[in-house]
Amino acid sequence: MKEVVRMFPITAHEHLAPKVHRMTVKAPVVAEKARPGQFVIVIVDEKGERVPFTISGWDTAAGTVEFVYIEVGKTTRQLAALKAGDELAHFVGPLGIAAQVDYFGHVVAVASGYGISALVPILRAYREMGNSITSILQAPDRERLFGREELEAVSDRLILAVGERGEEMATSATRPLRKLLGNHPREPLHRVVVMGSICLMRVISELTRPHAIKTVVHLTPLMVDGTGMCGACRLSIKGANRFACVHGPEFDGHEVDGWDVLMARRCTYADTSVHQQGFQCRGCSQW
Amino acid sequence: MSASDKAGTGLDEPGDKKPKINLNRVEMPKQSPGERKHNFEEVATGYTVEMAMEEARRCIQCKKRNCQQGCPVNIDIPDFIRSLQQGDVESASRILKSKTSLPGICGRVCPQELQCEHACSLNKKGAPIAIGRLERFIADWERMEGAVSTPEIAPSTGKCVAVVGTGPSGLTVASDLAIRGHRVTMFEALHVAGGVLMYGIPEFRLPKEIVQREVQYVASLGVDIRLDTVIGINYSLDELLNTKYHAVYLATGAGLPQFLRVPGENLNMIYSANEFLTRTNLMKAYLYPEYATPVKMGKRVAVIGGGNVAMDSARCAVRLGARDVYIIYRRTRQEMPARFEEVENAEEEGIHFHFLCSPTGFISDGRNNVAAMELIRMQLGEPDASGRRRPVPIPGSEYVLDVDTVVVSLGTSPNPLLASTTPDLETSRRGTVIVGEGGRTSKARVWAGGDIVSGGATVISAMGEGRLAASSMHAFLSDSKR
Numbered sequence: 001m002k003e004v005v006r007m008f009p010i011t012a013h014e015h016l017a018p019k020v021h022r023m024t025v026k027a028p029v030v031a032e033k034a035r036p037g038q039f040v041i042v043i044v045d046e047k048g049e050r051v052p053f054t055i056s057g058w059d060t061a062a063g064t065v066e067f068v069y070i071e072v073g074k075t076t077r078q079l080a081a082l083k084a085g086d087e088l089a090h091f092v093g094p095l096g097i098a099a100q101v102d103y104f105g106h107v108v109a110v111a112s113g114y115g116i117s118a119l120v121p122i123l124r125a126y127r128e129m130g131n132s133i134t135s136i137l138q139a140p141d142r143e144r145l146f147g148r149e150e151l152e153a154v155s156d157r158l159i160l161a162v163g164e165r166g167e168e169m170a171t172s173a174t175r176p177l178r179k180l181l182g183n184h185p186r187e188p189l190h191r192v193v194v195m196g197s198i199c200l201m202r203v204i205s206e207l208t209r210p211h212a213i214k215t216v217v218h219l220t221p222l223m224v225d226g227t228g229m230c231g232a233c234r235l236s237i238k239g240a241n242r243f244a245c246v247h248g249p250e251f252d253g254h255e256v257d258g259w260d261v262l263m264a265r266r267c268t269y270a271d272t273s274v275h276q277q278g279f280q281c282r283g284c285s286q287w
Numbered sequence: 288m289s290a291s292d293k294a295g296t297g298l299d300e301p302g303d304k305k306p307k308i309n310l311n312r313v314e315m316p317k318q319s320p321g322e323r324k325h326n327f328e329e330v331a332t333g334y335t336v337e338m339a340m341e342e343a344r345r346c347i348q349c350k351k352r353n354c355q356q357g358c359p360v361n362i363d364i365p366d367f368i369r370s371l372q373q374g375d376v377e378s379a380s381r382i383l384k385s386k387t388s389l390p391g392i393c394g395r396v397c398p399q400e401l402q403c404e405h406a407c408s409l410n411k412k413g414a415p416i417a418i419g420r421l422e423r424f425i426a427d428w429e430r431m432e433g434a435v436s437t438p439e440i441a442p443s444t445g446k447c448v449a450v451v452g453t454g455p456s457g458l459t460v461a462s463d464l465a466i467r468g469h470r471v472t473m474f475e476a477l478h479v480a481g482g483v484l485m486y487g488i489p490e491f492r493l494p495k496e497i498v499q500r501e502v503q504y505v506a507s508l509g510v511d512i513r514l515d516t517v518i519g520i521n522y523s524l525d526e527l528l529n530t531k532y533h534a535v536y537l538a539t540g541a542g543l544p545q546f547l548r549v550p551g552e553n554l555n556m557i558y559s560a561n562e563f564l565t566r567t568n569l570m571k572a573y574l575y576p577e578y579a580t581p582v583k584m585g586k587r588v589a590v591i592g593g594g595n596v597a598m599d600s601a602r603c604a605v606r607l608g609a610r611d612v613y614i615i616y617r618r619t620r621q622e623m624p625a626r627f628e629e630v631e632n633a634e635e636e637g638i639h640f641h642f643l644c645s646p647t648g649f650i651s652d653g654r655n656n657v658a659a660m661e662l663i664r665m666q667l668g669e670p671d672a673s674g675r676r677r678p679v680p681i682p683g684s685e686y687v688l689d690v691d692t693v694v695v696s697l698g699t700s701p702n703p704l705l706a707s708t709t710p711d712l713e714t715s716r717r718g719t720v721i722v723g724e725g726g727r728t729s730k731a732r733v734w735a736g737g738d739i740v741s742g743g744a745t746v747i748s749a750m751g752e753g754r755l756a757a758s759s760m761h762a763f764l765s766d767s768k769r
Binding site: 029030032033043044047048049050074075089090091092093094095224225227228229230231232234235236241246258260261262263264265268269 | 476477478486514515516517520521542543544546548552553554555556558559561562565566570571577578579580581583654655656702703704
């Protein structure tokens with residue numbers, strides 16, 4: 001009988017901040033083709049769900065792929081309990097279309113949560129094309145600030161947007177961005193890239209819209225198969241249905257219509273799969 | 288049981304010495320509707336040995352093998368029935384498996400009423416032989432006995448074949464070519480093999496254990512199955528052809544769901560049938576939280592469409608605890624593409640059918656969840672390209688139906704992933720791969736079959752195309768051996 005089930009060993013597992021971890025997985029076939037902005041689907045065990053994670057790095061020679069995740073629900077808590085040497089049942093990728101990389105000029109990157117690490121490969125590729133990069137790193141407080149060094153290493157300038165406890169999270173990165181926009185076009189912004197919560201991506205897209213600065217967002221609606229089969233991740237782009245898994249996950253933030261619906265869809269299963277204490281997201285249907 | 292209940296009075300003519308032919312088939316036991324509405328176990332529980340023998344004895348062993356000709360994979364039906372008549376299930380199984388590697392699947396999901404059973408001589412006078420039920424009986428018998436016979440495998444030819452997709456078509460090609468001595472590798476994008484047999488057709492119609500047994504049987508012929516591997520991403524088609532593979536068979540199916548394109552279609556709790564069924568079947572949401580994937584559903588569920596997938600979705604909804612389930616279909620019962628048997632099962636389970644109406648929009652509850660759908664009544668006009676009368680909206684006939692969950696089952700189209708990464712593969716406007724005789728595509732050394740070619744058909748037709756392609760591929764591989 002031939003080998004039917006293949007396992008994917010975890011080669012490293014680091015704790016980055018409270019509830020934030022980086023997992024490195026041996027998956028040579030995935031590492032071989034990985035490009036910035038793509039994602040993988042992970043299944044922890046044979047009874048597990050398929051969960052997408054944007055990749056934050058890979059090593060083709062070593063055959064490893066890494067991603068950063070935040071413990072929010074059942075599967076991510078299960079992941080957090082695994083150690084280097086344990087195995088994941090399934091690991092598929094790299095899925096989705098890679099981020100568009102070109103020479104743009106001055107790029108402002110806004111990152112929070114998993115997006116801090118997942119943006120790094122994209123920014124590195126931007127830099128290789130000669131772009132100058134200003135990064136805004138958003139974190140709710142000092143304790144949960146992570147990824148500063150890795151983001152600094154791929155940016156010309158790093159701005160920290162660390163809110164105080166209790167402060168409204170979604171708006172904190174907007175303050176430094178507003179300042180930058182105030183100097184535009186004297187000190188021009190040629191492109192803005194945002195990776196973080198849907199709320200943050202929406203708010204940033206609305207801020208840049210009046211300035212007509214191309215703003216790309218990396219959308220992460222719910223997915224099941226991640227290969228274009230189920231349509232769970234469909235969203236409306238300029239009036240047409242697109243699937244984040246095969247047409248994205250990178251989209252023009254100004255072309256996304258129906259952010260409300262997108263946010264509501266994102267939270268469809270929040271009550272069954274998100275057990276994070278105090279998880280709150282204003283303005284969407286489920287909470 | 289409709290067709291099967293066609294009671295006859297006998298073929299016996301005065302003075303005829305032959306034993307009287309029983310024109311009624313042996314009924315297959317089924318779970319009662321009241322019972323099966325609450326579980327995902329198989330609806331039909333299968334023949335016992337006695338029932339199978341009794342049914343087999345009805346076969347008159349015609350000289351002209353109409354039934355065999357009616358079978359897309361040309362199973363030697365009269366021969367396996369004769370073995371059954373003689374009480375030799377083992378040899379019946381061998382005969383069956385010389386033409387199909389998936390008898391447990393075919394016996395359950397083939398539309399036999401349109402194929403072998405339709406062609407059966409008895410069908411003119413009474414109920415045809417229940418060929419599908421006998422096929423299923425033999426497959427289940429072999430599985431229960433645990434004595435799985437494998438055919439003789441030809442000596443290795445040294446040729447390597449890649450089969451992309453592990454659905455019914457891919458499995459057929461893989462087993463046919465493995466038996467002929469070729470080295471076959473199958474690639475599957477999902478985490479289990481079986482394609483639509485796993486993600487689409489529900490447990491109560493086709494138990495997943497049976498699918499996995501038959502997948503394992505194909506693997507036991509020496510076929511290597513690589514899961515979690517997406518062709519078009521992990522390897523391009525050209526990479527396969529330029530490395531070790533002498534030929535490639537594309538059987539990636541029609542996985543891309545179609546939507547209605549009406550306002551409000553992206554509201555919460557509106558699913559494609561693919562998502563609803565994938566969650567329920569492949570990810571086993573009906574066993575949540577033992578299995579980690581949930582499926583959220585309300586109490587009033589509308590399923591839009593009239594095919595087998597729509598019936599499957601509606602019947603899953605019943606089992607998941609919906610109070611009211613509606614099938615919304617824009618034509619009438621007569622034009623419904625679903626199998627009669629499945630429509631009947633759905634009706635028995637209390638599903639309401641709304642014919643001649645079509646959704647024009649979905650209404651939000653104010654929190655982006657679907658709360659109702661707006662429909663317009665239709666009437667049948669002139670026949671369209673499919674030969675069915677085209678539904679035409681009746682102006683001013685709009686009405687609202689309160690629903691809290693919607694499943695859109697309007698068919699699928701081929702996933703463009705592979706074609707988009709293979710520019711020299713000729714495809715139609717609908718995205719299907721264009722093939723010539725024997726399933727050959729426009730690209731050298733590449734064959735295709737199943738739903739990626741047809742755009743969406745049956746399990747058995749996908750297997751039939753696989754059978755023809757495997758012969759064509761074998762001829763090519765043998766020829767180039769020189």
